[in-house]
Amino acid sequence: MTLHLPKRLAIVLVVLLAALALFPLWGKLVFAAKFAFLMQKLTGIMILAILAMSLDLLVGVAGLVSLGHAAFFGLGGYVLAMMSPQYEAANLWVVLPAALAVCALASLVVGYLSIRTSGIYFIMVTLAFGQMGYYFFNDSKAAGGSDGAYIYVKPTVEAFGITVLDLEQKLTFFYVALGVLVGVYALLRMLLASPFGRVLGAIGVNEYRVQGLGFNPMVYKLVAFTIAGTLAGLGGFLAATQYGFVSPAMLGWHQSGHVLVMVILGGMGTLFGPVLGAFILELAHFAFESMTDHWLLPMGAMVIAIVLLLPKGVAGLLLQWSKGKGAGE
Amino acid sequence: MSQSDFILETKELTKVFGGLVANSAVSIGFKEREAHAIIGPNGAGKSTFVNLLTGHLPPSGGQILFKGANIAGLAAHKVTRLGIGRSYQKTNIFPSFSCFENCRLAAQSRLASSMKFFRSASSYKAVSEQAEHALEAAGLTGRSGRVAGTMSYGEQRQLEIAMVLATAPQVLVLDEPLAGMGKEESEHMVGLLRDLARRYTLILVEHDMDAVFAIAQTLSVMVNGTLLESGPLDQIRSSKAVQDAYLGDGAEAY
Numbered sequence: 001m002t003l004h005l006p007k008r009l010a011i012v013l014v015v016l017l018a019a020l021a022l023f024p025l026w027g028k029l030v031f032a033a034k035f036a037f038l039m040q041k042l043t044g045i046m047i048l049a050i051l052a053m054s055l056d057l058l059v060g061v062a063g064l065v066s067l068g069h070a071a072f073f074g075l076g077g078y079v080l081a082m083m084s085p086q087y088e089a090a091n092l093w094v095v096l097p098a099a100l101a102v103c104a105l106a107s108l109v110v111g112y113l114s115i116r117t118s119g120i121y122f123i124m125v126t127l128a129f130g131q132m133g134y135y136f137f138n139d140s141k142a143a144g145g146s147d148g149a150y151i152y153v154k155p156t157v158e159a160f161g162i163t164v165l166d167l168e169q170k171l172t173f174f175y176v177a178l179g180v181l182v183g184v185y186a187l188l189r190m191l192l193a194s195p196f197g198r199v200l201g202a203i204g205v206n207e208y209r210v211q212g213l214g215f216n217p218m219v220y221k222l223v224a225f226t227i228a229g230t231l232a233g234l235g236g237f238l239a240a241t242q243y244g245f246v247s248p249a250m251l252g253w254h255q256s257g258h259v260l261v262m263v264i265l266g267g268m269g270t271l272f273g274p275v276l277g278a279f280i281l282e283l284a285h286f287a288f289e290s291m292t293d294h295w296l297l298p299m300g301a302m303v304i305a306i307v308l309l310l311p312k313g314v315a316g317l318l319l320q321w322s323k324g325k326g327a328g329e
Numbered sequence: 330m331s332q333s334d335f336i337l338e339t340k341e342l343t344k345v346f347g348g349l350v351a352n353s354a355v356s357i358g359f360k361e362r363e364a365h366a367i368i369g370p371n372g373a374g375k376s377t378f379v380n381l382l383t384g385h386l387p388p389s390g391g392q393i394l395f396k397g398a399n400i401a402g403l404a405a406h407k408v409t410r411l412g413i414g415r416s417y418q419k420t421n422i423f424p425s426f427s428c429f430e431n432c433r434l435a436a437q438s439r440l441a442s443s444m445k446f447f448r449s450a451s452s453y454k455a456v457s458e459q460a461e462h463a464l465e466a467a468g469l470t471g472r473s474g475r476v477a478g479t480m481s482y483g484e485q486r487q488l489e490i491a492m493v494l495a496t497a498p499q500v501l502v503l504d505e506p507l508a509g510m511g512k513e514e515s516e517h518m519v520g521l522l523r524d525l526a527r528r529y530t531l532i533l534v535e536h537d538m539d540a541v542f543a544i545a546q547t548l549s550v551m552v553n554g555t556l557l558e559s560g561p562l563d564q565i566r567s568s569k570a571v572q573d574a575y576l577g578d579g580a581e582a583y
């Protein structure tokens with residue numbers, strides 16, 4: 001768990017964030033023809049990064065390796081799809097809280113049933129719950145079954161009959177995703193610094209000792225599981241809005257594993273690491289795919305190389321670099 | 330003896346692991362503000378007794394009375410909140426946290442609730458002060474910023490004590506605080522423990538007999554999961570049964 005970012009690192013991250021925020025300006029010049037596609041790609045990556053950060057709260061901070069986290073991501077998307085009227089826009093102030101509430105409740109129940117286990121058993125139980133979610137939507141006619149469901153009109157924010165936020169606008173949606181990314185990061189940073197977050201981080205290091213000090217680890221783990229599931233649902237809600245489509249694959253273990261790789265590659269317990277992991281993995285995927293049909297091969301090689309060379313992920317490398325030089329040794 | 334004599338008392342406390350009886354009907358009373366040492370050979374069941382006292386293991390039978398109320402079977406986090414703090418035979422800290430954060434977290438456990446999400450933990454001044462005091466009391470002033478896992482073994486043992494102190498306990502249960510310490514480190518720790526014995530009810534599991542005689546007023550001897558004898562230091566020292574069973578030939582070894 002990293003509580004304070006060294007100054008150098010903070011600067012690097014702010015520069016990266018600024019480059020991302022200004023992409024709609026410079027991207028158009030540099031990538032001309034591919035610009036529209038890249039805008040969509042980056043928006044999608046930011047949403048996955050939100051999912052990855054929420055998983056980091058469990059895996060990196062509390063030491064709870066969940067292999068079913070995407071279930072809440074998909075659930076958030078499905079709530080939007082189910083609540084959207086066919087020919088008009090849903091009111092964001094209704095569907096978003098509804099999606100978050102459903103995901104909070106679902107993660108509370110799943111969390112309650114799974115946090116009693118630990119280690120490999122926790123992985124198994126969360127995997128099983130994730131797959132239950134997958135088959136629930138895969139087999140339910142009302143939710144479109146294996147074909148998934150469409151959201152024909154994106155939710156809007158209206159005030160006094162005027163559309164305040166039009167999510168159909170690609171540029172608007174890009175900044176909404178960026179805003180949520182930064183917001184979720186800030187929220188999680190605040191949580192980690194709070195008394196709750198300190199206990200949670202300690203549970204990740206030595207749960208037995210935490211209990212000996214007078215905290216009930218189960219309660220903290222359950223609250224963390226619920227927060228993480230709700231934030232994952234927020235990500236899924238955004239993903240469904242972006243693509244106008246949800247499918248059972250959003251909930252499946254492939255998706256859960258994919259996000260877990262982002263967290264591990266990026267650097268567990270650092271929050272910014274999983275965000276970098278999401279960008280690295282997705283951009284590398286895109287780059288390799290445009291070079292060769294056998295893109296899975298270089299992807300696999302890259303993942304193995306990062307894991308072998310950087311046991312603490314990309315964030316670990318950055319932290320070492322910034323501390324080493326920052327200390328002026 | 331009336332109940333009010335003891336702040337903490339076990340009655341017929343028993344723990345069975347499979348077929349092994351690790352504690353067999355152990356009844357010991359601990360008086361308030363008394364330093365009470367528990368000795369016994371390896372495997373006698375001392376750590377098991379500590380684990381039972383502090384809720385780290387559920388007893389198979391018997392009672393644990395704290396201020397007259399039976400707390401047997403209460404979970405560890407609830408027992409420590411009642412004011413029974415413990416240290417561990419095998420160093421049990423958060424090695425990746427700073428020395429101060431280890432203690433701060435311990436002190437934080439005395440907030441009514443740590444389900445607080447919005448304020449930074451370091452802004453709780455009373456908690457930080459309590460942690461500072463505990464570090465000072467354990468002789469770790471000036472070590473605050475060190476990553477706990479990188480401190481010397483002796484310092485980590487001191488931190489172990491500091492963390493218990495930071496939870497503001499009434500009863501201190503220390504499981505072999507001198508385990509694995511060098512001579513100099515030991516002397517330092519014995520000084521610290523003598524100091525603590527003046528301010529707390531102290532239950533001390535220890536192998537080092539010199540230390541025990543320097544710190545404790547009362548002594549209990551455990552052998553094979555049973556309590557052999559319990560009483561004032563001098564009385565136990567001259568007890569024939571204890572001499573035979575434990576102090577006997579082994580005494581020179583200490």
Ligand SMILES: Nc1ncnc2c1ncn2[C@@H]1O[C@H](COP(=O)(O)OP(=O)(O)OP(=O)(O)O)[C@@H](O)[C@H]1O
Nearest residue numbers: 346349351369370371372373374375376377378418
């Ligand atoms: N969790 C456990 N499961 C099974 N057996 C245990 C467990 N804990 C302790 N024992 C056994 O109970 C007996 C008493 O162990 P205990 O650790 O209480 O002894 P001790 O007096 O603290 O010894 P030492 O001086 O070596 O620390 C030993 O035979 C030990 O192997």
Ligand SMILES: [Mg+2]
Nearest residue numbers: 375376377418
């Ligand atoms: Mg022991």
